[in-house]
Amino acid sequence: MMKNKEKIESLFKEIIELLEDSSGINSFDESMVDTPERVTKMWGNELLKGYHMHPQELIKLFPNTSKNPEEIEIGNIPFYSMCEHHMMPFFGRMTIKYIPGNFVLGLSKIPRVVEAYARRFQLQERLGQQIADAIVKYGKARSVEVIIEAEHTCMTARGIQSIGSITKTKSTSFATK
Numbered sequence: 001m002m003k004n005k006e007k008i009e010s011l012f013k014e015i016i017e018l019l020e021d022s023s024g025i026n027s028f029d030e031s032m033v034d035t036p037e038r039v040t041k042m043w044g045n046e047l048l049k050g051y052h053m054h055p056q057e058l059i060k061l062f063p064n065t066s067k068n069p070e071e072i073e074i075g076n077i078p079f080y081s082m083c084e085h086h087m088m089p090f091f092g093r094m095t096i097k098y099i100p101g102n103f104v105l106g107l108s109k110i111p112r113v114v115e116a117y118a119r120r121f122q123l124q125e126r127l128g129q130q131i132a133d134a135i136v137k138y139g140k141a142r143s144v145e146v147i148i149e150a151e152h153t154c155m156t157a158r159g160i161q162s163i164g165s166i167t168k169t170k171s172t173s174f175a176t177k
């Protein structure tokens, strides 16, 4: 599935060696021999697998028989993503609220749509916007609001003062007609 697997593995190995070398320590021994392969696999098969997922194929639509324009809210959806600035995970929960048009979304597919966009290099704001736009475009919703609360490890792993801090964003999208 992953292109250039061997090349990426050898580059990870080189990065580790160069980072350690610059500090005068080199612990790239037996215990780390399989690390480049493990990391490559984890990035390709897990952390960045969203590049191989297609949201338009994941969304399932059902006729909105109630013709009721009231809001539908799906809350507490967990996600994991990768900050594109630091290549460190950010993770949390999101709430998706939408006003349906002639269709409602199959609920079981929503976490897969979230995963398709989250498992890429991302920004929290863009993640929310892409999900909102996809539900308007492919889910034929009238309007969508995506609220994300996330912990960014690029922030919290660096300072004791930041542990537990949460970033909250809200993204909206509206059908044009």
Ligand SMILES: [Zn+2]
Pocket: 083, 084, 085, 086, 087, 088, 152, 154, 155
């Ligand atoms: Zn970051």
